[in-house]
Amino acid sequence: MNSPNQEENEVSFLAIGENFDPSSSNHYRLTLSGAETKHVTGLTVRKDYTLPFLIVGGAIFMIGLVQGSYWTHRRIWLKQEGDRTVLAAHTNKSWYGFKQEIFELTEKLGISEPIDRRDDVGSSKGEGSKNG
Incomplete structure (x- = not known):
């Protein structure tokens, strides 16, 4: 916090419902009042439709790899x-x-x-x- 009446800045950590003063020598106190929260995120969840094709292709590849590498023809x-x-x-x-x-x-x-x-x-x- 910066005040025109003081030469030094004060450090204060602010959270909803809490105010933490690490030095215990602050003259001013900052609080939040009437804070409203919304459950919002910037992430988007999408279903990947290609995953089953990748799994089937990987299984076919592994079967061919085992057959070609370990079985004698x-x-x-x-x-x-x-x-x-x-x-x-x-x-x-x-x-x-x-x-x-x-x-x-x-x-x-x-x-x-x-x-x-x-x-x-x-x-x-x-x-x-x-x-x-």
């Missing part, structure tokens, strides 16, 4: 060409383990052991990858 094709059987296979992970399973499968079925053509390409031309 393996395919085996058998084709009869005259008197011989052609075997082809594909996997997205662990090619060496898959190769071992194919060799065990051919032993159990009595089929001759398959020849890995990628090994032939890599050794003869110096190209190719043995990582399958």
